[in-house]
Amino acid sequence: MHPRPGHGNRWEILVADDDPAAIALLKAVLSGLDVTITGAETGAATLEIIKSHPPGLVLLDLIMPDVRGLELLDQIQQLSPETDVILITAHYSTESAVEAIQRGAFDYLTKPISIDKLRQKIIAWTEQKQRRTAAHELESKLVEISQCEGLLGMSPAMMEVFSRMQRIAPHYSTALVTGETGTGKEVLARVLHQLSPVSEGPFMVCNCAALPETLFESELFGHIRGAYTGAVDTKKGLVEAADGGTLFLDEIAEVPVSVQAKLLRLLQNRQFQRIGDPTPRKVNVRIICATHRNLRTMVDERLFREDLYYRLAHVELRLPRLVDRQDDLRLLVHHFLTRFGDQFGKPGLVLSRAAKALAWRYPWPGNVRELENSLNYCAMMCRGNVIDVEDFPESISRYKLEGSRAITFSTDEGLVPLEEVERRYVQEVLDRVQGNRTKAAEILGIGRATLYRILGRTGRPEPESGSLAKKSQPA
Ligand SMILES: Nc1ncnc2c1ncn2[C@@H]1O[C@H](COP(=O)(O)OP(=O)(O)OP(=O)(O)O)[C@@H](O)[C@H]1O
Known part of the structure; x- marks a missing residue:
């Protein structure tokens, strides 16, 4: 106490x-x-x-x-x-x-x-x-929130997500989770369910992208015996299975246009019909949808119903890209290394300096999933308990410094401030001179102290990159 x-x-x-x-x-x-x-x-x-x-x-x-x-x-x-x-x-x-x-x-x-x-x-x-x-x-509040059911994060962007999530959880009936692939949309949906009043109820997942159009409706709403060739028995769908809990519709953008109207009815009235059964049924279910696509654009292209979009977009939680929350990178690396270290019998697994530098500059387009899978691979491949650049999957270890990284001046949220552009450019120059800070300062025409100040602005730990060139540059 x-x-x-x-x-x-x-x-x-x-x-x-x-x-x-x-x-x-x-x-x-x-x-x-x-x-x-x-x-x-x-x-x-x-x-x-x-x-x-x-x-x-x-x-x-x-x-x-x-x-x-x-x-x-x-x-x-x-x-x-x-x-x-x-x-x-x-x-x-x-x-x-x-x-x-x-x-x-x-x-x-x-x-x-x-x-x-x-x-x-x-x-x-x-x-x-x-x-x-x-x-x-x-600190304890942060740790408690960060560890919300395995959704780790302590960056300002994730703190904002946690805060919104906590406010939404008791009240929502439908929510939309957006974000690039691998940013943790399904994990977030599970946390939202856990925080909601129906946490004791079921959490049913429907991966809309994995189902062929012909099966989709039956999987979701169920069917009665003889409803179509092959429907030998009456079967409940996921909607009914989720009654009293949450239905998670992953990749909602992939729902066939033909089914979107029925989905809208479910969202609006919590009503549906099994295929072949004229009786409307009611369910008490919370619905969380997720997508990495831009639904607004799909509406403009007439690929997604506008009324369904508005119904969904009403309560939206957007997960940031991993590259935009580098404060979380250290936390996630530590988390995965501990997990995989245990799994592979290599306790105290760490990244070498060069590997750290690589992890910090690689853009992780597959976000947390890519990081998780790569560290899993590294943990399996490394000989002792130190992971080096060559232990990474080749697509990452061969990630070229020169010319391969365009400095991005905007993020999902919009254009970035001048200070951030300055920081990114300084980092780019530093990368190109293999981490030689004296040389970088010379090229930039600034003192080393100014260079440190600019790099330190995000509070993000800057691993030494001096040894990177030797280890991570392709032969
Ligand atoms: N913040 C996080 N903390 C810990 N693990 C995470 C976090 N975000 C994602 N993960 C892990 O990354 C992997 C991908 O997460 P998830 O499936 O939720 O992503 P997604 O956004 O739904 O991906 P997709 O769009 O491809 O379906 C999972 O193994 C998950 O446990």
């Missing part, structure tokens, strides 16, 4: 001292600060308070009647790792101060205590504690 500020945002401090006069004195000295102070005169009383109501800080007298101060320090830390301890002793010795800090004490003070010094220390502690608590809370 993370001790929180006590009443009215005041931090709680416990003074553990066998001398009641010393407790009273410390209470008086700290009375003007934004803290609440309690006292304990024995080790046992101290531990009782730590167990029942852990304070943010303990001012611990090293000499207690029933237990050695350092032992008490250990016990406090075991019971409440987030509680800080400042040790107070009458006799200063460097060894005991060092030992106290090594054993995890936050600070060390000797008697007689200077009132000014103590107040300064407590003020500094409350400020630091405030910062640590805020950072800790943000």
Whole structure:
């Protein structure tokens, strides 16, 4: 548990001292600060308070009647790792101060205590504690959201997706998930289902691209016996199977135009008919559709019904390309390397510097799926537990630096700011001189410090690329 500020945002401090006069004195000295102070005169009383109501800080007298101060320090830390301890002793010795800090004490003070010094220390502690608590809370929220059912991400773009998803999940009846191939649309659909009120119900997947037109309708809506040649039995479709849960229609753009009207009826009224059966049926189902295609363009080309498009586009979640969220790359690489390291019995699997540089500059057109498959391959191919450039599939390891990468000035979201263009150009020049920063700075006519500043702008870790040329350039 993370001790929180006590009443009215005041931090709680416990003074553990066998001398009641010393407790009273410390209470008086700290009375003007934004803290609440309690006292304990024995080790046992101290531990009782730590167990029942852990304070943010303990001012611990090293000499207690029933237990050695350092032992008490250990016990406090075991019971409440987030509680800080400042040790107070009458006799200063460097060894005991060092030992106290090594054993995890936050600070060390000797008697007689200077009132000014103590107040300064407590003020500094409350400020630091405030910062640590805020950072800790943000971090756990991020981790919790990022790990939402295996949909990893911590980039601003993914944070925006998570935030939208959390707002949509309780209320949507139909949602559209868009994004390039391999960006995680199906994973997102599963998370949306998990977050929705029907999470206990079934999650049925229909891959619209995998079904021939003739089978599509029957697969989706079912049929009755004798409805057509070969329909020997009455069969429920996916729509009915998903009743009480979610139907995921992957590759919705591939739904034959002939079936789109029936799909619209399902979306509008939750009504459908089995093939050959005139009775309309009702279902209680949430529908999530996904596509990597631009449905708007398909509407203009009359390949997709406009009314169906508007019904779907009403609630849209768009997943960014992997290349546009490089902050996630490190997270995903780590995740997949851990997974495949376990799978192939190669714990502690890592990328060499050159491999890292390659992974960071390769555009990953197949997005997370391509990254996952490639790292799976690398984990299988590498000899020890270090993956090098040549362990990557050839299409990636032979990815040429020179001339192969056009600097893109726009992303899916639109044109990019000048600062980003500048950063990309600097990266391009750096690539062409095989990571030689002095040479790159010379060509660009800027100092090395400016070059570092420009590269550092995204906060993205820039692996050293000096050794890349040797390892990753095609023979
Ligand atoms: N954010 C993520 N965190 C962890 N794994 C992910 C993430 N995004 C995608 N993946 C993994 O990448 C692979 C592809 O994901 P998914 O099938 O959801 O992509 P998709 O966008 O539906 O692809 P397609 O358009 O080709 O159907 C899956 O194995 C999935 O587990």
